[in-house]
Amino acid sequence: MDFQALQSTLTEVCKGTSLKRGVSFDQRYELEVEIGKGAYGTVWRCHRRFDSMRRPYGVKIINKKKAGAKGLKWVMGEVETMSLLIHPNIVRLEETFQDEENLWIVMEYMPGGELRSAVLRDGIFSEAQARRITTQLLLALEFIHQNGIVHRDMKPENCLLSEGDLVCKISDFGFSVLVGSDQCLMSFCGTTVFMAPEIFGDTSYGKPVDMWAIGVMVYFMVTGTYPFTGRSHRELTDAICGGRCNLKSGRIAEGSASLRDFISMLLVVDPNRRLSAREALKHPWIKLGMNMGNSIRDETELKRHGLRPRSIFRAAIIALMAAHRLCYLRYCRMLENNFCSAFTILRNFRFAVSGAYEPPCPTLDCSGVFAKHPRGVRFLLPMLEVSRTIEALDLSSNNIDNLTLFQQLAKTVGQHPTLVSLNLSFNPIPLLAGRGLLRLARSPQSKLLHLGLDGTLLPSETIAQISAALKEKAVVSSAAAFTPQLTPATRSLEISTSLSRNNLSVSSPRQRFGVLHSPFTRQPVRKTTEPRLPPLSNTKRRAGK
Incomplete structure (x- = not known):
């Protein structure tokens, strides 16, 4: 190239x-x-x-x-x-x-340096520390493998840490190669102690070699040594190909049973039985770090390793950050599986972690955003439901033509406490959806006052009915806003007084609330029957005469 x-x-x-x-x-x-x-x-x-x-x-x-x-x-x-x-x-x-x-x-730039240097400098990691770093590496490897790439040189020297060892990132892709979903690699490369058994054989290999290296790295982080050793290169390769790893003695035996099970499921000689990155993220040892109910156990473990309370508090914060990050990445993975990961508005960290969403502006402009994948609107609706500040939503030019989606949208908008404007212009709205939109416009629970339907497939009669219903609701809303709150007794007294004075009948809600004349029709002027008085004469002129 x-x-x-x-x-x-x-x-x-x-x-x-x-x-x-x-x-x-x-x-x-x-x-x-x-x-x-x-x-x-x-x-x-x-x-x-x-x-x-x-x-x-x-x-x-x-x-x-x-x-x-x-x-x-x-x-x-x-x-x-x-x-x-x-x-x-x-x-x-x-x-x-x-x-x-x-x-x-x-x-x-990663100021924390290499992972290997951190282990040699600060000593072996606790299970909580190793779990946090392993989780981040698995998330990165899952992403790498999803893109059809094999790293082929996973080792602590190629994993860099941020300041305070809070974040771990993979670097050095010199041996990485694009293979897709097949196991078609044959070349001999990598660092021997982290190489999987299939690399030494005559068969092809693929993504599972990176998972074997993760198992070796976890073992190294919690013990400071390697699971496979030998006095010569031949002995080392024989130990790796034979899978001879003792997890029942030495420092590794001091770890939890879940940790040993996690390592044993990665250091499997048969690559077809080895855990993938996605499967490893579901292992109980990894999920233990995501469960904040086990923070006391982690705290006890940190104390056992002689860490100060300040370090314990920092570890708890790190665990919380890792849980939030995993939750967010799972949410993004769900969007990716539904071909909606390209929509920036959906990748909201706060909504993914806490279920809360408030846009910076009360007008949410999504015009044309979902034109290529209208199904993305379905993931916008839960965000709309939890918001309490959105007043206007623009979904024009998004190719929305699904009746079920329109029904879900109408339900969400009808129950929203602040949404008063919805623009659905230039969408191929199905004819049956017109009835739902008309019910939405007439619903007394809905706050909707404006509905844009330009360039849609709805009949003009349906659009006219929706427009009339919204105008009626707007009149009632404005009248109610300027009418003082009255008790039932006071309201009945006012109505009876008005009827007796004007000799009129009350037949509509507008009249009951004091709006006696429609703003769209001119009412005839009533003639008065009071007698007219004669004009005053000029007294000074009469005296002069």
Whole structure:
């Protein structure tokens, strides 16, 4: 793949950046300190010039001569993969640059460093800490596998932590490859201690190799050692291919039975029996972290490892954040399964986590938003039901033609406490839906006063009836707004007095509330029968005469 073509593709993918031809890395960024070295170059921390916040970024500087043609191919494959994978637990690609000597790959900066370094620096993790990090890695792997990609080099060195070790993200996609849903890989690659048995054999392999590596990583986080060892490379590979992992002795035996069961279901020699990322997220050991009722057990475990109350409180906050994130990602997965993940308005974090939704503006404009997938309106209705501030909803030009969906919409709008305007213009509304809309317009419980039906398939008679019903309701609403609240005795006295004075009969609700004349018809002026007095004469003129 040509690097120029890849760079132009990244310009479209990486929104928020302003990559331009002819702009060099030095013109946009300033290097700060070297933080690592690789086979083909170095890794630096940097920041953007003219950025008052001095937000840090990481940049890989790849020397083209050292990398050679084969190395550049791997690097460009990694960049291409990262540009396709946008996920909260995958290191984000920012920009790419090149000159005659180097390639510059600017990425998200993770100040916590590698997961392996954190284990060696701070000691082994508690089950609560390991569970939190494993959950995030599984969420990222599920996303990667859904996109038909195998990482092939999952290990603690390729998992980076944020400040305070709150968030873990996968990096280094140099060995990753697109395989779709098939197990068709044959090449030998990866780090031996994390490699699955099928990689050493003659058969093809696929996504399950990443799940085997997750099992090894969990074992490493809670024990500080690896489940498979050997005095030589041959002994190590034999132990891996034989699946000889002792979970009943040593430090791993001190862990919970659920933890050992989780590891054993990942370190299965047969890849067809190994847990997938989605299945692993449903395992009891992972779900235990999502159940806040077990926070006391986690707290006891943290105390056993000598952590201070402040750390215990932070762990509880982290568990809550992880639960919210998992809930949100499950909600997004549900939208994706219904082909509605592209609708930004539906991916509302607050609604997914707490069930509450209040838009920033009382007018919710969804005109044309669901034109390609009208079924997305069905997921908007629950958000509309819980809102108490929406006054106007625009659903015009959304190709809504489903009768059941219109019935659900009419029910939701009819029960909404604040919605007064609904625009359904330029939708192929079925004829039978007209009756439901007419009932909605006539319903005394509904607050709806305006209904846009331009460019629909409804008959003109039906639209006229709906318009007349809404006008009637608007008159009653405005009259009630300006009429003082009266007791039943006072209201009956006022009506009887009005009847006796004007000699009229009360036959409509408007008259009962003091609106005696319709604003759409002119009433004849009643002639009075009072006698007229003669004009006054000028007394001064008479005296002069």
